[in-house]
Amino acid sequence: MRLWVEKYRPQRLDQIAGNATSVKRLQAWVEEFRRGEAEKKALLLHGPPGSGKTSAAYALARELGYDIVETNASDIRTKTNIERVVGTASKMGGLDPGQKGRILLVDEVDGIHGRSDFGGLAAIKNIIRKTREPIVLLANDPWALPADFRGLCEALQFKRLDRRLVLRVLKEISAKEGIAADEKALATIATNANGDLRAAINDLQSLGQGGRIGVEDSASLFMRDSEEGIFKVLSRIFKTESCARAREAVYDLDEDPETILHWLAENLPREYEDPSDLARGFDSLSRADLFLGRIKKRQSWRLLGYASDLMTCGVSLSKRRRYHRFTRYQYPAFFAMLARTRAKRDLTAAVSAKISRRCHVSTKVAAQEFIPLVRALFRDPVRAARLSSYFGFEQREIELFDPDRAKEIYGEAQKITAERITTRGVQTALF
């Protein structure tokens, strides 16, 4: 299967998300080099992984009609090797008109290590001094390179991509791949990627296998990577008695309040043993949840601060004694429940929608009041078939009420439906 990061690798410079100024400078520098006006003979493009450095270099080459000569970390990059690949290329071309231009790309220069890539860096230094072709060096951490090496290059930074930008790309790809993705889920993937678009796209692909991505999918993903972060936050909130420290605890955690709330609720009883501490702690969480409810219903985002105060400071100050011992925190059962009951919830939603149309009620009322009714009426299989025809249930929807007899009931229901259609046909023909 094709990797989406490759499938959606930008082909043109204007498809590179973000970093517009740096992209422009990259292009200008290569052109300056061609005209012999570049001050430095190499460009050190540095920035976090997945920000588009390699893509930008390739897109530029494509637009200029250049070839790329590349070495990356997967090549052996000893002195000899570098000289053979990069060195040779650097001596050619340049002034020959009519010859196709080249960009020499050294990916992950900060990964050229003293021992295994013996003399590699020194070789590159030499090549830079004499090159007739533009050299672009890519690095995550430019400070890992020796200062004199850096001195030979013009440094150009690619910044960590803004999460909104990442989100936009995720949405575009979901749309192209025909994936029904929950907006919040995509936002979580984007947040979790922390500016690394490659990681975000990979996550999107792995979660999107089934053609849809729900909130709970992305939640599980998030937990995998930053459990450590949340554990620290929990322990700060539970252990401290200072309001300020509790509130600060969540500052660095870029996670939505609802998720934090579930982590706190899951672990509060593991921490606060005293029943009155526990009751007070839960009361804070409950009140925080009230604010979250109002925020959702009325879009009053201003209230978020209060929810956060209650979750952090409120919980910390709920205890009348300190709990010193180490607590092993657990992953919120709520998320697991969500994931496990998802198929069921999807069915419930589909069934509710059908009931809602027939009975003129919202899907919420359909789920709360009518599904129990239908379940009760399903006790009689004959009536179950009539009801299934009445609501137009599919076989899998019938399974929600009677998994054992769903097939027969569905068969009967179809007969009833067919009969109804023919009688109606006769009636209309008569009139």
Added chain:
Amino acid sequence: MVEEVWVEKYRPKKIEEIVGQEEVTKRLSTYVEAGNMPNMLFAGPPGIGKTTAALALAMELFGEGWEANFLELNASDERGIDVVRGKIKEFARTKALRGGFKIIFLDEADALTKDAQNAMRRSMERYSSVCRFILSCNYSSKIIEPIQSRCALFRFRQLREDAIRDRLSYISGKEGLTITDDAMELLLLSSEGDLRRAINMLQSSSAIKKEIDAEVVSAATSVVMPGEIRRLIELAMKGEFMESRKLLRELIMGYGVAGEDLIAQIHREVFRLSVPDEMKIHLAGVIGEYEFRIVEGSNEIIQLEAMLAQFALKGGK
């Protein structure tokens, strides 16, 4: 088509059949005579005839084929005001088949935010020549002034117990059920003035037995086995919070019960516990508080767990 669900089977098709809303139905009938109607706002609690009135009005105004002239939307289900407006636009595009106008019925209009209501109001103005709007809500105070001022307000009354009892007896007769007095009382009590719920409970009961007594009603309206609920409460009150939470999660997972239903059952069960009456009323207060929080809050599991923590505290004292 044979109506399988009684609320539909016994939904009045004519305005005059609607019970207990005389003031409303009198005014609506004049619109039928005139063959025209203003924009309207129906306000009142659930299950008392708002939707029924809108449907009956449309049937009487348009007669056969009325459906083509009637668009029903539920604000709490349509994803955002843009979807609502899109559907309205699509519907208003074609000419009314008869009567010279079409009706758009927007249920639960108070679920719309202020901004969405303002957008709604612009739609109402834009399509005023082709469409009439009926907005339905629980509280008219949650509808913005500019909409209120463009609509004729109809306050639907909470149905009196007599009206509900008569209706249930009527349906029982038609369906060949017998129903004891205390079963009827239980139905009235648990439906809280909501006729739709009352009829649903009656039909659920009938699935168990045609001779309906209080026990049948109580079995039909418990989503979860009463024994389980009792165990949940007792565990919590013994201070075994983790155990009770585990059971709570099993109930929610296993039965797929909604928090509001679960809490209603807990409420019922508390009064059957062998604890001092003072404790019962105390717990009832706690339960009420958390029912409120479930409605207002975002996540019912958090609220239910918080309630169990309160139980654990009360029981331990």
